[in-house]
Amino acid sequence: MKVTIYEVAERAGVSIATVSKVINNTGKMRDSTRLKVMKVMKELNYSPNPMASALTGKRTGTFGLLVPDISNPFFSEIARTIEDRAHERGMSIFICSTDENEGKEKKYLELLRRKQVDGLIIASSFHNKTSLKELKDSQVPLVLLTQDDPSLGITSVSVDDFVGGFEATSHLLSKGHQNIVIIAETTPSSKMRIYGYREAHERYGLNFKEDNVIRTTASIINGKECLQQIFDKEDIPTAIFACNDLIAIGVMQGAKGRGIVIPEDLSIVGFDNTILATTTVPALTTISQPIKDMGTKVVDIIIDEIKGKNVSRERVLFLPKLIERETTAEIQEKVK
Amino acid sequence: MKVTIYEVAERAGVSIATVSKVINNTGKMRDSTRLKVMKVMKELNYSPNPMASALTGKRTGTFGLLVPDISNPFFSEIARTIEDRAHERGMSIFICSTDENEGKEKKYLELLRRKQVDGLIIASSFHNKTSLKELKDSQVPLVLLTQDDPSLGITSVSVDDFVGGFEATSHLLSKGHQNIVIIAETTPSSKMRIYGYREAHERYGLNFKEDNVIRTTASIINGKECLQQIFDKEDIPTAIFACNDLIAIGVMQGAKGRGIVIPEDLSIVGFDNTILATTTVPALTTISQPIKDMGTKVVDIIIDEIKGKNVSRERVLFLPKLIERETTAEIQEKVK
DNA sequence: GTTGGTTAGGAAAATGGTTTCCTCGTTGCA
DNA sequence: TGCAACGAGGAAACCATTTTCCTAACCAAC
Numbered sequence: 001m002k003v004t005i006y007e008v009a010e011r012a013g014v015s016i017a018t019v020s021k022v023i024n025n026t027g028k029m030r031d032s033t034r035l036k037v038m039k040v041m042k043e044l045n046y047s048p049n050p051m052a053s054a055l056t057g058k059r060t061g062t063f064g065l066l067v068p069d070i071s072n073p074f075f076s077e078i079a080r081t082i083e084d085r086a087h088e089r090g091m092s093i094f095i096c097s098t099d100e101n102e103g104k105e106k107k108y109l110e111l112l113r114r115k116q117v118d119g120l121i122i123a124s125s126f127h128n129k130t131s132l133k134e135l136k137d138s139q140v141p142l143v144l145l146t147q148d149d150p151s152l153g154i155t156s157v158s159v160d161d162f163v164g165g166f167e168a169t170s171h172l173l174s175k176g177h178q179n180i181v182i183i184a185e186t187t188p189s190s191k192m193r194i195y196g197y198r199e200a201h202e203r204y205g206l207n208f209k210e211d212n213v214i215r216t217t218a219s220i221i222n223g224k225e226c227l228q229q230i231f232d233k234e235d236i237p238t239a240i241f242a243c244n245d246l247i248a249i250g251v252m253q254g255a256k257g258r259g260i261v262i263p264e265d266l267s268i269v270g271f272d273n274t275i276l277a278t279t280t281v282p283a284l285t286t287i288s289q290p291i292k293d294m295g296t297k298v299v300d301i302i303i304d305e306i307k308g309k310n311v312s313r314e315r316v317l318f319l320p321k322l323i324e325r326e327t328t329a330e331i332q333e334k335v336k
Numbered sequence: 337m338k339v340t341i342y343e344v345a346e347r348a349g350v351s352i353a354t355v356s357k358v359i360n361n362t363g364k365m366r367d368s369t370r371l372k373v374m375k376v377m378k379e380l381n382y383s384p385n386p387m388a389s390a391l392t393g394k395r396t397g398t399f400g401l402l403v404p405d406i407s408n409p410f411f412s413e414i415a416r417t418i419e420d421r422a423h424e425r426g427m428s429i430f431i432c433s434t435d436e437n438e439g440k441e442k443k444y445l446e447l448l449r450r451k452q453v454d455g456l457i458i459a460s461s462f463h464n465k466t467s468l469k470e471l472k473d474s475q476v477p478l479v480l481l482t483q484d485d486p487s488l489g490i491t492s493v494s495v496d497d498f499v500g501g502f503e504a505t506s507h508l509l510s511k512g513h514q515n516i517v518i519i520a521e522t523t524p525s526s527k528m529r530i531y532g533y534r535e536a537h538e539r540y541g542l543n544f545k546e547d548n549v550i551r552t553t554a555s556i557i558n559g560k561e562c563l564q565q566i567f568d569k570e571d572i573p574t575a576i577f578a579c580n581d582l583i584a585i586g587v588m589q590g591a592k593g594r595g596i597v598i599p600e601d602l603s604i605v606g607f608d609n610t611i612l613a614t615t616t617v618p619a620l621t622t623i624s625q626p627i628k629d630m631g632t633k634v635v636d637i638i639i640d641e642i643k644g645k646n647v648s649r650e651r652v653l654f655l656p657k658l659i660e661r662e663t664t665a666e667i668q669e670k671v672k
Numbered sequence: 673g674t675t676g677g678t679t680a681g682g683a684a685a686a687t688g689g690t691t692t693c694c695t696c697g698t699t700g701c702a
Numbered sequence: 703t704g705c706a707a708c709g710a711g712g713a714a715a716c717c718a719t720t721t722t723c724c725t726a727a728c729c730a731a732c
Binding site: 002004005006016017020021023024026027048049051052053054055056057058 | 717718719720721722
């Protein structure tokens with residue numbers, strides 16, 4: 001039922017080898033022949049079977065995208081730009097949500113290899129560095145997204161987390177806050193944000209307190225719990241820098257439950273600038289990542305790698321930007 | 337470099353035919369043979385090349401999921417449950433965002449056919465009924481998700497939109513609202529919600545006014561614009577039923593810009609119960625769809641169809657549920 | 673007119689499986 | 703002991719391509 005290369009060949013009065021050459025634009029032949037074949041292909045609305053091509057070693061035209069969780073708005077937003085760019089460039093993507101779980105990471109990697117994806121975009125932060133190294137050594141075109149571990153020497157595109165952490169913290173410090181808690185994930189990018197937080201403190205001549213660093217994983221509920229935890233202690237902060245919007249929102253909800261008024265009693269800065277940051281009341285001050293640029297760039301890079309260009313490892317860092325909305329205020333207001 | 341069926345056959349001292357039979361669990365053979373082959377497969381960590389299998393007419397183990405926009409939280413949440421269930425059952429998915437755009441729908445359909453997906457889950461509401469019919473006739477296993485057009489006679493799983501519209505409106509009516517505007521999309525499911533809205537009015541002995549139906553497409557900005565539009569007219573409603581959370585949030589933002597207080601001045605009900613409904617302040621009263629159940633069910637159905645079971649057309653309707661939060665109030669409060 | 677160099681285009685192997693017969697050895701029964 | 707029936711496993715065709723040689727035709731030059 002599907003039209004094959006044989007039918008095209010027959011109709012055009014040539015051999016399948018010739019048709020194949022027309023398809024791939026290889027080999028030499030008379031223009032008249034090429035044109036004739038192309039005409040027939042058009043007539044028959046023929047397009048080569050990707051499975052068969054893949055079998056003989058050609059690309060599959062697909063790549064895998066590993067994210068922690070596609071239902072997390074940050075990742076669904078970036079997935080969308082990746083999807084668009086990929087299709088623009090003739091590729092399709094398999095999306096897998098790993099939940100940052102080692103078992104799933106491994107399983108999906110296995111699966112994607114079997115599907116013979118041409119490349120891999122990894123936005124899930126492999127806690128297991130070994131498997132990442134293996135992957136790198138195994139020749140599969142590979143780009144890290146949203147995480148940037150210099151020690152691995154893998155091409156990556158991400159936001160400058162250090163700067164992001166620095167900006168967020170500086171913003172808070174500039175408003176007079178001195179006791180700022182940072183709620184971070186256990187990922188490398190969070191680590192860099194913590195360094196930025198630390199650096200900002202130093203610039204302001206303040207000491208970095210290890211106690212002010214809380215770790216959790218990204219979810220609203222976790223953010224809420226952290227808030228509880230923080231306010232159950234005696235040393236209550238005046239500001240919180242949450243390493244992503246989900247956590248920030250959890251914090252906001254927790255605060256509301258406790259009758260803490262934002263930003264008067266507590267300033268909050270998030271990270272990612274997802275759609276969620278615009279829908280809260282008060283709207284969330286957050287650090288924005290240039291999602292669209294990042295998605296586009298990462299696709300372009302992986303396609304280059306697939307095509308064998310650009311063998312040099314590249315680390316692309318986009319600049320984050322503070323989006324000031326309504327969850328941060330001068331410390332004085334509180335004193336009032 | 338990849339281990340093939342030939343190597344397995346050689347190591348096990350059998351022919352590739354036998355190995356194939358072991359893989360597919362077909363044919364007769366001595367248990368000892370089967371075991372031996374299985375042992376070798378394990379040793380070599382062999383798994384069959386899906387491309388080769390697909391070439392010979394077997395399934396590819398993939399299916400396509402067409403959604404309007406994966407960055408829309410409702411769809412990313414449902415995509416996640418679909419993804420999980422699909423992987424559980426050994427399938428992978430290609431996700432495509434159509435933006436409800438005819439050109440893209442067509443393009444992606446074409447693409448997915450070429451990729452020889454085993455089936456299609458369509459959550460994007462094809463305005464072009466013809467191509468949906470063609471699809472249906474073309475034998476590809478097909479399930480509609482989130483939309484349910486009885487006239488098409490295609491297997492579908494969705495929420496009972498009529499009931500949803502009815503519940504949302506009844507809730508508002510029961511709170512004393514008499515002038516309720518409904519902001520709907522131009523999709524079949526919105527149509528059913530409008531019917532529900534209408535039915536609820538009739539039950540309350542109220543007339544249905546065509547003027548109270550506003551149409552737009554799903555986005556925050558559109559919701560905002562609708563609010564403007566509504567309040568620029570002389571006949572101002574006391575409640576708005578938005579056919580999805582995005583629009584509802586737009587309405588809330590628009591209201592805030594105009595100094596309209598929710599729910600005192602205006603009650604709002606959304607639809608979908610996405611994560612967004614929980615993050616607004618006040619939290620959005622909305623109609624929830626059992627996303628997890630729907631995602632799981634749709635995957636199970638499509639797999640049944642792929643396997644050739646369940647040829648009878650099935651229409652699964654899940655019951656929506658009103659989640660009362662903080663954006664709806666008794667009309668009296670306003671009078672006070 | 674023969675030789676040699678190009679070139680267009682084709683034959684066939686290879687890719688990694690599935691599947692349809694076949695064959696051959698064993699068993700059951702008369 | 704002889705024959706049919708059956709069960710285990712293999713040979714080979716097939717799926718839709720790509721790719722590597724080949725071959726034959728053509729032309730120029732000697």
